[in-house]
Amino acid sequence: MDKHDIPAHPQAADARPVLEGPDIARVLTRIAHEIVERAKGADDVVLLGIPTRGVFLAQRLAAKLEQITDRKIPVGSLDITMYRDDLRMHPPRALARTDIPGDGLDGKLVVLVDDVLFSGRTIRAALDALNDIGRPRAVQLAVLVDRGHRELPIRADYVGKNLPTSLRETVKVQLAEEDGRDTVLLGAKPAAQ
Amino acid sequence: MSKILIRGAKVLGGEPQDVLIDGETIAEVGTDLGAEGAEVVEAAGKVLLPGLVDLHTHLREPGREDSETVLTGTRAAASGGYTAVFAMANTFPVADTAGVVEQVYRLGREHGYCDVQPIGAVTVGLEGRKLAELGAMHESAAGVTVFSDDGKCVDDAVIMRRALEYVKAFGGVVAQHAQEPRLTEGAQMNEGVVSAELGLGGWPAVAEESVIARDVLLAEHVGSRVHICHLSTAGSVEIVRWAKSRGIQVTAEVTPHHLLLTDELVRTYNPVYKVNPPLRTERDVLALREALADGTIDIVATDHAPHPHEDKDCEWAAAAMGMVGLETALSVVQETMVDTGLLDWAGVADRMSVKPARIGQAAGHGRPVSAGEPANLTLVDTEYRGRVDPAGFASRSRNTPYEGRELPGRVTHTWLRGKATLVDGKLT
Amino acid sequence: MQRHLISAADLTRDDAVLILDTAEEMARVADRPIKKLPTLRGRTIVNLFFEDSTRTRISFEAAEKRLSADVINFTAKGSSVSKGESLKDTAQTLEAMGVDAVVIRHGASGAPYRLANSGWVDAAVINAGDGTHQHPTQALLDAFTMRRRLIGRDAGLGQDLSGKRITVVGDVLHSRVARSNVDLLHTLGAEVTLVAPPTLVPVGVESWPCAVSYDLDSTLPKCDAVMMLRVQRERMNAAFFPTEREYSRRYGLDGDRMAKLPEHAIVMHPGPMVRGMEITAEVADSDRCTAIEQVANGVSIRMAVLYLLLGGNEPAQTRTEEK
Numbered sequence: 027m028d029k030h031d032i033p034a035h036p037q038a039a040d041a042r043p044v045l046e047g048p049d050i051a052r053v054l055t056r057i058a059h060e061i062v063e064r065a066k067g068a069d070d071v072v073l074l075g076i077p078t079r080g081v082f083l084a085q086r087l088a089a090k091l092e093q094i095t096d097r098k099i100p101v102g103s104l105d106i107t108m109y110r111d112d113l114r115m116h117p118p119r120a121l122a123r124t125d126i127p128g129d130g131l132d133g134k135l136v137v138l139v140d141d142v143l144f145s146g147r148t149i150r151a152a153l154d155a156l157n158d159i160g161r162p163r164a165v166q167l168a169v170l171v172d173r174g175h176r177e178l179p180i181r182a183d184y185v186g187k188n189l190p191t192s193l194r195e196t197v198k199v200q201l202a203e204e205d206g207r208d209t210v211l212l213g214a215k216p217a218a219q
Numbered sequence: 220m221s222k223i224l225i226r227g228a229k230v231l232g233g234e235p236q237d238v239l240i241d242g243e244t245i246a247e248v249g250t251d252l253g254a255e256g257a258e259v260v261e262a263a264g265k266v267l268l269p270g271l272v273d274l275h276t277h278l279r280e281p282g283r284e285d286s287e288t289v290l291t292g293t294r295a296a297a298s299g300g301y302t303a304v305f306a307m308a309n310t311f312p313v314a315d316t317a318g319v320v321e322q323v324y325r326l327g328r329e330h331g332y333c334d335v336q337p338i339g340a341v342t343v344g345l346e347g348r349k350l351a352e353l354g355a356m357h358e359s360a361a362g363v364t365v366f367s368d369d370g371k372c373v374d375d376a377v378i379m380r381r382a383l384e385y386v387k388a389f390g391g392v393v394a395q396h397a398q399e400p401r402l403t404e405g406a407q408m409n410e411g412v413v414s415a416e417l418g419l420g421g422w423p424a425v426a427e428e429s430v431i432a433r434d435v436l437l438a439e440h441v442g443s444r445v446h447i448c449h450l451s452t453a454g455s456v457e458i459v460r461w462a463k464s465r466g467i468q469v470t471a472e473v474t475p476h477h478l479l480l481t482d483e484l485v486r487t488y489n490p491v492y493k494v495n496p497p498l499r500t501e502r503d504v505l506a507l508r509e510a511l512a513d514g515t516i517d518i519v520a521t522d523h524a525p526h527p528h529e530d531k532d533c534e535w536a537a538a539a540m541g542m543v544g545l546e547t548a549l550s551v552v553q554e555t556m557v558d559t560g561l562l563d564w565a566g567v568a569d570r571m572s573v574k575p576a577r578i579g580q581a582a583g584h585g586r587p588v589s590a591g592e593p594a595n596l597t598l599v600d601t602e603y604r605g606r607v608d609p610a611g612f613a614s615r616s617r618n619t620p621y622e623g624r625e626l627p628g629r630v631t632h633t634w635l636r637g638k639a640t641l642v643d644g645k646l647t
Numbered sequence: 648m649q650r651h652l653i654s655a656a657d658l659t660r661d662d663a664v665l666i667l668d669t670a671e672e673m674a675r676v677a678d679r680p681i682k683k684l685p686t687l688r689g690r691t692i693v694n695l696f697f698e699d700s701t702r703t704r705i706s707f708e709a710a711e712k713r714l715s716a717d718v719i720n721f722t723a724k725g726s727s728v729s730k731g732e733s734l735k736d737t738a739q740t741l742e743a744m745g746v747d748a749v750v751i752r753h754g755a756s757g758a759p760y761r762l763a764n765s766g767w768v769d770a771a772v773i774n775a776g777d778g779t780h781q782h783p784t785q786a787l788l789d790a791f792t793m794r795r796r797l798i799g800r801d802a803g804l805g806q807d808l809s810g811k812r813i814t815v816v817g818d819v820l821h822s823r824v825a826r827s828n829v830d831l832l833h834t835l836g837a838e839v840t841l842v843a844p845p846t847l848v849p850v851g852v853e854s855w856p857c858a859v860s861y862d863l864d865s866t867l868p869k870c871d872a873v874m875m876l877r878v879q880r881e882r883m884n885a886a887f888f889p890t891e892r893e894y895s896r897r898y899g900l901d902g903d904r905m906a907k908l909p910e911h912a913i914v915m916h917p918g919p920m921v922r923g924m925e926i927t928a929e930v931a932d933s934d935r936c937t938a939i940e941q942v943a944n945g946v947s948i949r950m951a952v953l954y955l956l957l958g959g960n961e962p963a964q965t966r967t968e969e970k
Contacts, residue, residue: 415852416854416855417757418823419778488761534734535755535756535761536755536756
């Protein structure tokens with residue numbers, strides 16, 4: 027039902043790249059510029075990546091924002107595991123780190139960063155988690171890929187690539203920090219899951 | 220009286236023979252005996268033994284009729300091939316007077332499934348302080364010859380000495396439950412590797428062995444005989460072996476469960492394995508088997524200890540100690556002693572009938588299977604193998620450690636003075 | 648992980664490391680303005696305490712509440728006559744109320760095991776201390792404290808306690824803390840030495856995965872952590888040792904003995920401390936003593952255990968089990 031359900035090895039023979047390393051770098055640069063533009067200089071922006079790959083994307087975005095604004099951009103991570111609405115459908119998962127930058131979130135513009143936007147349930151959980159941590163001025167969402175099939179009234183403010191997919195397909199984002207290379211793969215879901 | 224012809228049974232496991240019962244006695248033993256006027260029991264392939272004698276049974280009546288009565292206990296005994304049982308004294312009230320022992324004795328006779336020979340308490344109320352009226356119990360209709368505070372140890376050395384001396388006057392014997400009380404305060408299981416891990420209070424072997432050592436020396440000193448109940452450790456075996464080599468008049472019993480089960484089972488915390496003395500280690504089990512085979516341990520006694528379900532369906536510490544045993548004893552002995560080659564069927568007859576009858580002076584029991592003897596007999600299908608199903612027990616209690624375990628052998632017939640108490644595995 | 652947590656020996660190395668790592672994340676929740684997670688919303692947990700232990704009960708209760716579970720506290724001092732009946736009956740009564748987990752403290756060793764394995768209840772059973780058997784969450788919080796102090800909060804993530812030398816001192820015979828710690832620390836790769844007068848070491852200890860010494864002074868210079876167990880004064884009356892004074896002279900930790908520890912070594916105590924017996928006030932109040940920290944860590948560990956056992960549709964899986 028969302029990206030965490032993607033099988034671990036989708037890059038089988040039929041998985042094809044839809045974004046390569048240079049594409050990813052380019053869309054992140056664009057998103058960074060969009061954030062600066064919409065946030066009017068981004069002086070109260072805090073980037074929170076959703077583990078695992080959202081965190082790396084947030085860090086890359088922060089670096090680009092710092093180049094553009096020449097200011098230190100607070101970046102952290104927000105683990106949503108314990109806020110998920112499908113906890114009772116799986117064994118408990120290992121927790122990832124929630125790391126809120128020193129000044130907190132109150133009154134800030136929080137930009138949530140994730141790799142793939144799908145059902146929207148991860149973002150719903152993230153909003154709940156944020157609620158227990160502080161009261162941002164506003165919350166925005168940046169994703170590398172929006173593959174559609176929303177199950178909740180959620181949309182992204184910044185989208186790297188809109189990727190129309192079928193439910194029989196899988197989308198897998200690979201990033202150098204975790205996977206050794208940058209790519210977005212589109213593949214077919216193995217039968218009989 | 221009717222005649223019964225048991226045809227083709229292996230008497231004491233030997234060559235097939237016919238045994239003719241006429242009335243209360245064995246009329247003839249031979250081959251190709253005539254069957255005129257006799258009911259025939261086809262016994263080809265089965266083993267015929269003298270009726271088993273249990274020197275250590277808890278019948279619970281009077282006082283704990285919720286767990287067993289003389290009726291249900293003697294039905295269980297007949298079912299297990301027994302024709303005589305010795306009923307322990309720890310009832311409520313305690314069997315420490317002529318009145319109580321006569322009541323138990325009479326109930327056994329009335330029900331007619333198995334002779335019940337009451338054991339008298341050594342001390343008043345099993346309290347270990349004042350000798351009970353041993354002579355009066357002996358002279359009563361029950362004719363008590365065995366005295367025991369079983370469940371409790373006659374701990375006071377002076378009281379033990381006096382009891383050993385006193386019963387000499389009428390040829391009685393004191394059966395000691397060897398358990399040093401201070402060393403076993405709060406004890407829950409055998410002290411060793413398993414108790415250390417489970418955090419259950421340890422019951423050291425030395426608590427049994429030290430009392431046995433003292434008592435055989437006392438017996439020697441006063442020239443009396445002593446019987447050791449449910450010996451459970453390899454060390455106890457060594458002490459009894461030494462005592463016998465010195466000519467001390469000591470006899471000893473082992474329970475079926477101590478011949479088969481070890482304290483590893485306690486890891487389940489299932490109180491069905493909680494028993495006094497506790498289950499010991501494999502080394503002890505092997506030593507006990509060997510001692511039973513070589514005669515150091517004289518007899519097998521069940522320590523049949525019925526308890527109601529609720530006393531076992533709880534946590535270990537709160538549970539009662541004890542196991543029922545009458546209906547599984549012979550199977551366990553076959554499994555541990557016969558099928559292992561340690562003992563033949565004549566040996567089983569000796570350890571489970573002849574010797575216990577002799578120690579307890581049970582007249583008419585433990586006799587040879589030959590003409591003119593009382594027809595107290597047990598027929599065993601030794602080829603049978605089956606799982607123990609407590610639902611089928613005649614005992615009122617179900618606290619068996621063998622539930623679901625496959626065991627060999629099944630008693631098919633029991634005759635008490637010529638009257639069948641068990642026919643084809645069914646009580647009459 | 649198994650469905651119940653009865654003994655520290657039931658945990659694999661990966662189970663234990665997962666619990667410690669999860670507890671590290673849980674600990675961070677305590678620093679937030681809202682110290683609550685919705686994770687166990689709708690789950691009902693009963694704290695079934697047959698023995699007084701306010702500390703342990705409060706710790707579990709705090710953990711349960713931080714995870715939004717519904718909590719029922721049931722303190723039943725077992726009557727001596729019908730202890731067994733009351734455990735089974737009480738458990739079944741609670742089961743009928745739809746309890747998802749039972750946290751049980753009981754004076755009888757094996758009571759949690761019986762509860763979990765007798766078919767009395769369907770709920771998950773978590774042992775909060777049984778007799779002189781086990782206290783697995785205590786061992787976990789001790790290991791958590793050691794990993795933080797000896798390796799580091801972040802550096803410790805994913806790590807076990809390989810090569811760490813831990814000395815446990817005191818009444819091992821009557822201690823469920825000692826048993827649980829020996830099992831868990833061994834699983835985590837630590838080397839454990841038990842130090843006690845021979846009277847307070849159980850017969851059968853030779854099968855435990857640890858060393859045993861009767862001499863405290865010779866073990867102190869070689870250990871990374873020393874854990875002092877509570878010694879009840881009543882033990883003296885049963886001749887386990889002659890006098891309080893002799894006990895503390897031979898096995899108590901005072902300032903001079905503490906000075907023999909390596910610089911980095913910590914002093915632990917599961918509490919409650921008997922000052923003047925196994926530990927002097929000087930040591931108890933020193934920076935090296937982690938007793939208070941252990942209490943705080945207890946909540947994080949219990950949150951982790953509850954999450955990993957009850958947070959999903961079945962207990963958490965670890966690599967060793969997936970094979």
